[in-house]
Amino acid sequence: MTHRLQSARRRLNGHDLHYVHAGDGPPIVFLHGVLGSTRVWARLAAEMSQDHFVLAPDLFGHGMSAKPMADYSLGGHAGVVRDLLDTLGLGRVTLVGHSLGGGIALEFTYLFPERVDRLVLVASGGLGREVNLLLRAPTLPGAELVLPLLASGFARRQGDKLARALALVGVRGSTDVAEAWHGFEALADGDGRRAFLATIRSVVGHDGQRVSAAELLPRLRVPTLVVWGDKDRMIPLSHAETAVALMPDARLVVLENAGHFPHLDQPEQFVAAVREFVGRAEERPAEDRRADAG
Numbered sequence: 189m190t191h192r193l194q195s196a197r198r199r200l201n202g203h204d205l206h207y208v209h210a211g212d213g214p215p216i217v218f219l220h221g222v223l224g225s226t227r228v229w230a231r232l233a234a235e236m237s238q239d240h241f242v243l244a245p246d247l248f249g250h251g252m253s254a255k256p257m258a259d260y261s262l263g264g265h266a267g268v269v270r271d272l273l274d275t276l277g278l279g280r281v282t283l284v285g286h287s288l289g290g291g292i293a294l295e296f297t298y299l300f301p302e303r304v305d306r307l308v309l310v311a312s313g314g315l316g317r318e319v320n321l322l323l324r325a326p327t328l329p330g331a332e333l334v335l336p337l338l339a340s341g342f343a344r345r346q347g348d349k350l351a352r353a354l355a356l357v358g359v360r361g362s363t364d365v366a367e368a369w370h371g372f373e374a375l376a377d378g379d380g381r382r383a384f385l386a387t388i389r390s391v392v393g394h395d396g397q398r399v400s401a402a403e404l405l406p407r408l409r410v411p412t413l414v415v416w417g418d419k420d421r422m423i424p425l426s427h428a429e430t431a432v433a434l435m436p437d438a439r440l441v442v443l444e445n446a447g448h449f450p451h452l453d454q455p456e457q458f459v460a461a462v463r464e465f466v467g468r469a470e471e472r473p474a475e476d477r478r479a480d481a482g
Contacts, residue, residue, distance in 0.1 A: 191237040193230060193244075195252075200271050203254035207245035207272065211237030214305075215278050216466070217269070218244040221287030221313075222323075222387055223374050225251030228286070232451055235459045240466070243281075245272055247292075249383025250374070260386040262295040262314070262399060270300055282466055284308040286451065287423070290315075291391060294401050297410055307412040308462055309431075311420055311448050315405075316427035317396035323422060324396065326388045332381070363449045405434040412438040413465040417446030417453060439465075 191210035198205050208226045216236055218229040226233075226244045233242040246253040247265055258264065269292065273281065282305050285293030290312025297304045309315075375381045391399045412435055416428040425442065432440045441461045446453035 189238060190234045193226075193234055193237075193242075198272060198275050200268060200275065201258075203248065203256045203258070205245055205248065205254070205268065205272060206252035207243060208233065209241070209243045210234065211239070211241050213240045214466070215241045215243060215281040217273070217278075217281045217283050218242065219269070219283065219285040219289030219292050220244070220247065220250065221289050221311075223250070223384060224286070224289070225374075227251070228449070228452065231455055232459060232462075235455075236462070240282075243272075243276070243278070245269070247289075249380070249387055255379035255383040257382075260383060261390040262291050263299065265292045266296040266299055269296055270303070273303065279303065280305045282306040282308065284310065284462065285312060286310040287448065288313050288387065288391065291399065291401075294404075294408075297408065298401075298404060301410065304410050306466060307408075307410050308415065308465065309412065309428075310415045310451055310458075311417065311423055312414070312427075312431075313391060313397060313423065314399050314401045315431040316402070316424070317400065318424055318427075319392060319397055320422045323388065323392050324394055326385060327392055327394050332385065363447060363452045402431075402434065405431055406436065408435050409437065411465075413461065414438060414440045415450055415458060415461060416440070416442050417448060417450035418442050418444050419447045420450075422448040 193208040193210045195206065195208050198207070206226070208230070210233065218233055220226065220228050225246050229244040233244050236242050248258055248268055249255045249260055280303055283293040283296060285291070285308070287310070290309040291314035293307060293309065294312070294314055297307055375384060391397060414428045414432050416425050418425060428440055428442075432438045443450040443454040443457050451458040
């Protein structure tokens with residue numbers, strides 16, 4: 189039986205962090221990408237709540253969480269995830285990270301390897317240099333002046349024109365455009381724009397990704413599933429192929445007719461792949477289970 193996701197907040201480092209949770213069983217933590225939120229995991233987390241405790245935070249600077257002047261690096265986000273798990277009484281977890289969330293999941297695994305059972309990287313950042321112009325543009329001088337225009341009410345009413353403009357830089361229709369549109373809406377206030385720029389500039393420069401996990405991948409001992417869309421134009425599929433070849437215990441699943449959000453383009457196939465990978469784990473000891481999520 190699927191469970192309805194419950195919304196909750198915790199005070200971490202002096203700021204409110206919003207998250208959703210549901211279910212009972214071995215814990216799975218879902219980490220969204222840049223400009224994302226818990227919304228992108230809603231259907232998938234509910235599906236997995238049949239036999240797992242699922243947890244999906246709005247990372248600081250995103251969604252319904254606070255947008256403080258803070259450390260928005262991969263390590264900073266990973267530390268917040270660790271603090272949230274500690275607060276909820278969770279021990280070892282399966283981490284599922286999309287795009288930026290994949291980079292955070294990798295960083296978390298390197299910093300706190302004793303806390304990770306399994307790792308699922310979905311169109312993950314941090315596995316190579318090349319990224320789409322759309323992700324590099326915010327790192328350029330003057331981006332602070334352009335973002336308010338993109339987030340303005342006038343710009344948000346030009347949906348068809350935006351879709352055509354995004355298509356010029358390789359963004360697929362439907363899901364990719366819809367998610368980009370939601371992302372622009374998140375830039376409507378100054379705090380959101382500041383947090384976005386701090387986040388993207390910590391991992392991407394004008395010539396591509398600034399952070400690479402390539403040298404560390406051969407030492408990554410945790411079982412890892414890498415999921416990618418064959419039509420991803422944000423981060424190339426070649427990153428996944430190279431990464432899986434370097435990791436000692438990894439497998440790659442490529443979803444057809446899927447873009448940068450394969451978990452949304454092909455949700456049934458994605459859930460099936462994750463469920464097969466994670467398996468129906470036996471009940472964990474109490475110290476590895478949810479203590480007080482609400």
